[in-house]
Amino acid sequence: MDQSFLIMLSNLLHLQNQLDPTTSLLSDSSSASSSSSSPSSLLTSTSAAPLLFFTIASVLSFISTSRKPRPRSPSSPSPPPSPQFSVAAFRALSTERIWAMEPHLRDSQWRSLYGLSYPVFTTVVEKLKPYIAQSNLSLPSDYAVAMVLSRLSLGLSAKTVANRYSLEPYLVSKITNMVTRLLSTKLYPEFIKIPAGRRRLHETTASFAELTALPNICGAIDNTHVRLHSLPSNLRNSNIYKNSHGFHSVQLQVVSDHKKIFWDVCVKAPGGVDDITHFRDSLLYNRLVSGDIVWEKVVNVKGHAVRPYIVGDWCYPLLSFLLTPFSWNRTGNPAQNTFDEGLMKGRKVVEEAIGLLKGRWRILQDMNVGLSHAPQTIVACCVLHNLCQIAREPEPEVWKEPEESGAVPRLLESEKSYYYFGESLRQVLADDLYQRLSSR
Structure with missing residues (x-):
């Protein structure tokens, strides 16, 4: 039994004894004949009934609040992304930690994730940001570009990226198509x-x-x-x-x-x-x-x-x-x-x-x-x-x-x-x- 429940029950019994001292004598009088009981003594013993109901109600309330949560139904919203690939983690890495690292370590880590160094990544983002903004995408531009580059660099499927970023596969495909289309049209004349x-x-x-x-x-x-x-x-x-x-x-x-x-x-x-x-x-x-x-x-x-x-x-x-x-x-x-x-x-x-x-x-x-x-x-x-x-x-x-x-x-x-x-x-x-x- 839960320790906090036992403590609560002990406190309630102690409170009962203080309010109705006759209840503490019940055990001592159990050997007495039933014929010796008077109407006044019965009235005194029933004075603990309200407290008994209060105790029962408290116990039921405790049990209801200590139930395990029900499993999430399939229609419930998806859980938030894992910390490693969440927007918050990406923001922390790209705006705080990234500049505290040695340049060669910073760029090496970025290449392993997105196929290019951080300065080149920011160049891509800055050139695509005006076009991505017009699409009313719910994700930040740099986060969307990073997600697509990780897919292109590592050869990941839309389903794998969706599981990693806790997004729907159709949304990953949509973002991939948008970013690759912008790269192949808006940036093509400048770089090819x-x-x-x-x-x-x-x-x-x-x-x-x-x-x-x-x-x-x-x-x-x-x-x-x-x-x-x-x-x-x-x-x-x-x-x-x-x-x-x-x-x-x-x-x-x-x-x-x-x-x-x-x-x-x-x-x-x-x-x-x-x-x-x-x-x-x-x-x-x-x-x-x-x-x-x-x-x-x-x-x-x-x-x-x-x-x-x-x-x-x-x-x-x-x-x-x-x-x-x-x-x-x-x-x-x-x-x-x-x-x-x-x-x-x-x-x-x-x-x-x-x-x-x-x-x-x-x-x-x-x-x-x-x-x-x-x-x-x-x-x-x-x-x-x-x-x-x-x-x-x-x-x-x-x-x-x-x-x-x-x-x-x-x-x-x-x-x-x-x-x-x-x-x-x-x-x-x-x-x-x-x-x-x-x-x-």
């Missing part, structure tokens, strides 16, 4: 730009020349598959999303500069479409073919005017603005093999950029968002990747891509003039490079 300006173009071509010994390279192009966690029921039996590696995916085409910063991103094709079709459907291809992109920098090589060009592997067609290797297994002459070695050094930059992208934003290793929101999520991760590269964030472990294979793409009739010019240009660059290296 073609190097058309004189200063940036000269810096890019000079850095590629130092790396490859080839003049006027302005970028490297490649394609990668982003695995889909699941497909809608009406598409599960279709092969349109199944790629050559045997899993369902959507395609991401990127062009990278020497700093592994993407200056063009395209997500248009399902995994079952080949790389060259995806390339020809891209806005970049159409702008290059139409002459919409004009690079002013021109280099003279053996009497040939060489404008800036991008480099790719043998899965792409040889064009005047896109140079590819002579062969994939070094079967050319010495000049051609030397050119291929230099070109593949430049192309390696984009391979590493893709590996960093998937290593830093692990949701791209297994895309667990709805198919309709996959493209904007992929582009949002590319924007965040560029932010990290510009800020010189530490590079994570590179994600290893499966080996690519495929035949040389068929040339279109409309591409033949670009092919012949590219073929001539490639040979001139190969002869010039071999001559320069041989004379050293």
Whole structure:
């Protein structure tokens, strides 16, 4: 029995004895004959009845107040978030404790949670805050961005994040879609730009020349598959999303500069479409073919005017603005093999950029968002990747891509003039490079 109940009962009995002393003699008179009892004595003994009722009422009141609480019904509101992921804990970490830490420890902790350092995180929040404010979101802007970044960085599902933050999964999906849409639209023009300006173009071509010994390279192009966690029921039996590696995916085409910063991103094709079709459907291809992109920098090589060009592997067609290797297994002459070695050094930059992208934003290793929101999520991760590269964030472990294979793409009739010019240009660059290296 509860100790506080015993104390209360003892006090009540003590009070009864003080108010009605005759009750203390009841035990002593129990041996007396019942015939000796008088009406007056019975009246005296019944004077304790009100106190007895008071005692019983007190006992019942104590029992009712000491009951265990009833279990929460399913319709009751969800419990507050766990302290580790609550808004209050986030506020304390980001406004008080964070600045008391050593910078390297602070940024390391922030990267482990959200994929980037605290200063870069605040940059993202400040750029998105005006747009998030217009949505009348019930959560603080920085808390919503942090929640989405943790999902992108750690590759978490909406259900896992919902359990962690004590929110409904539909709300986590809604916030994820909003933040990734803002990243892929509002921040894209600022952080993914073609190097058309004189200063940036000269810096890019000079850095590629130092790396490859080839003049006027302005970028490297490649394609990668982003695995889909699941497909809608009406598409599960279709092969349109199944790629050559045997899993369902959507395609991401990127062009990278020497700093592994993407200056063009395209997500248009399902995994079952080949790389060259995806390339020809891209806005970049159409702008290059139409002459919409004009690079002013021109280099003279053996009497040939060489404008800036991008480099790719043998899965792409040889064009005047896109140079590819002579062969994939070094079967050319010495000049051609030397050119291929230099070109593949430049192309390696984009391979590493893709590996960093998937290593830093692990949701791209297994895309667990709805198919309709996959493209904007992929582009949002590319924007965040560029932010990290510009800020010189530490590079994570590179994600290893499966080996690519495929035949040389068929040339279109409309591409033949670009092919012949590219073929001539490639040979001139190969002869010039071999001559320069041989004379050293």
